Amino acid sequence: MNDYIYGKNAVLEALEKNPKRISKVYISQTARPCNRLKKIKELARFNSIVISFTNLNSEKFEKEIPHQGVIASVAPVDYVDFEEFLEQKKDGYRKIVILDGVQDPHNFGAIIRTCACSGYDAVIVANHRSCPLNATVEKTSAGAINHVPIIKVNSLSGTIEILKKSDWWIIAADAHAKDNYFEIDYTDMNFALILGSEGSGITKTLMNKSDFQIKLPCNFESLNVSTACAVILYESVRQILCKNQG
């Protein structure tokens, strides 16, 4: 189930101490303005957390807990810090997935599960235009959200710049790319694979920063994003296993 924090003081404390774990702040349309409410709005905006002005009598909230017009939803696991992740050492190369605008919780959960199965090291999402880590994601991931570090950043573009400066290579999945996904060598680099939303694909800014663009051959419209992700992730696994076997 989703976790919620009820009431001005509790939400304010969470926003001050662990803002990355807050996925959304709900404020009642009839909430009385006051200094604490003002500060909640400021902190939410500062941390790029979505604020929803809504009716708090929804079924998803507990009716018996006083909320003073403010409720926040909390991710079921902690997000991992990008800088900390980057500094970690590992034998061999590292491989991660960057999700650009993937907002469907089933796709998000399925991608996290596939990352766990294929031994990927992390999933990076943006504060905006991304799916919050909620109960649906947790369930679809079959518990894998507890095994794969999920990193939330303010800017995917800035994050990609940092990765490139740290000698990572950036691969973009794009239906219009020239090369097939199996035509690049995944075995001798740290790399990040960017996947876009099913509707609009990868944003131009990120696409322009990528070193490789790859496509999946497709006889019918397009693949589901979590399916395409699995095919590419396992192609990298195949190449690495084949190389290690000599």
Place this chain on the structure above:
Amino acid sequence: MNDYIYGKNAVLEALEKNPKRISKVYISQTARPCNRLKKIKELARFNSIVISFTNLNSEKFEKEIPHQGVIASVAPVDYVDFEEFLEQKKDGYRKIVILDGVQDPHNFGAIIRTCACSGYDAVIVANHRSCPLNATVEKTSAGAINHVPIIKVNSLSGTIEILKKSDWWIIAADAHAKDNYFEIDYTDMNFALILGSEGSGITKTLMNKSDFQIKLPCNFESLNVSTACAVILYESVRQILCKNQG
């Protein structure tokens, strides 16, 4: 949306003329016994169609259409006949998927979509222990149910025997297999890939009839069945494209 046929005469006619398209027959617990009802039950059983004795005031049925205690649900597309499919000629080899007990409509729809994208020739399911072709499958397949022939058979075991006699090879996906999925050559044979349900895998009878058993390397519990399916289907596509490119 799901299609339904209402009333004894209409259901009886559908059972006589196109029984393969009927996925389920609902009979009211208070339906008056009569010859037509008896015949409906006989025909449903003869064609291995599930009969549900239930309350017909459910929201999924139209309240204003008289049903005389009998409603049948109809697949949104026609199933294709196995013998007809087998006799079709095609340049090059053919490849199909056999689903053994995959009952989740989202997985079924996702697999059909991936089959369309990767150019697979058909999906075979059994009358029993399979998911009916319903509105959820249609939606999850993104319309691909209109592009990939879906074949429903009474016995998967018998169907596999016929395929083997027609020089098809049978590949079973099994978490306990010795070989990785990329260690067999998909390029020079007609083959059928069997996938089992997430819970119980492939039934022993079918596993014993398979020529190859393959697994996916996995670092975390298990992959979703539609994800595993996509990885294997695209490995065969990769091998065929690489071979054709010389």
